Structures are given as C-alpha cells and as structure tokens.
Amino acid sequence: MKYLKQFLIILAISFIGEILKYIVPLPIPASIYGMVIMFICLQTKILKLDDVKSVGKFLIEIMPVMFIPAGVGLMSSWGTLKPVLVPVSVITVVVVITVMLASGWVSQLIIRRDRKKETENE
Numbered sequence: 001m002k003y004l005k006q007f008l009i010i011l012a013i014s015f016i017g018e019i020l021k022y023i024v025p026l027p028i029p030a031s032i033y034g035m036v037i038m039f040i041c042l043q044t045k046i047l048k049l050d051d052v053k054s055v056g057k058f059l060i061e062i063m064p065v066m067f068i069p070a071g072v073g074l075m076s077s078w079g080t081l082k083p084v085l086v087p088v089s090v091i092t093v094v095v096v097i098t099v100m101l102a103s104g105w106v107s108q109l110i111i112r113r114d115r116k117k118e119t120e121n122e
Helices: 002-023 030-043 053-061 068-076 078-121
Strands: none
Touching: 002 030, 002 053, 068 078
C-alpha cells in the first residue's frame, strides 16, 4: 500500500505538470513542470522525502529498461540515420571535449580564486 501511495503522489504531480503544459504558453515539456513542482513541494516541506523515496529509488533502478524502446527505434531508423552518422559523431566528440575543457578551466579559476581569498584572510 505504501508503494501505491507513493506512486500515486508522483503520478499526480506529473499530471499537474501535463495540465500546466497546456495552460502556460511556453515551450517547456510537461516533465520539467512536474520536476519543478516536485522540487518546490520537497523544498517547502509540503511533501516529505519519505513520501516518495521508495518508489523514486525503484524508478531509478528500472530506468535503463526504459531506454530499450528508444534504442530499438534508432535501429529501425538506421537507413535514415546512416548518412548523418559521421557528422553527428564528430560534432558530439568536439562538443564533449569543448565542454570538458571549459569545465576544467572554470574549475581552475574558482580554485585559484578561493586559494587567493584564503591567503588574504591569513
């Protein structure tokens, strides 16, 4: 019964997100609205973490299974995807490397700034 209650809470919040998608004229997916509502409810203690924790962990555990249909869909569209595979792969590799370099650079700047503040405070 506990799991059913927790699942219904998550389902209700997702449904509210779906309703908001049609009410608010912004190009934001309903799942984002649902996550924001869940976040607000958890932060304001309207909803306690224990009210959704067990089912949330279960849903995270089975998440890889949910990607199987998408993978099968990609395989069935192989003929369409084949001509753009190389450009998409190159773009993906370049973007990943760029993001890694930018993240490392920003991290180093933050670390240097923090060290500088520590030496000034001593």
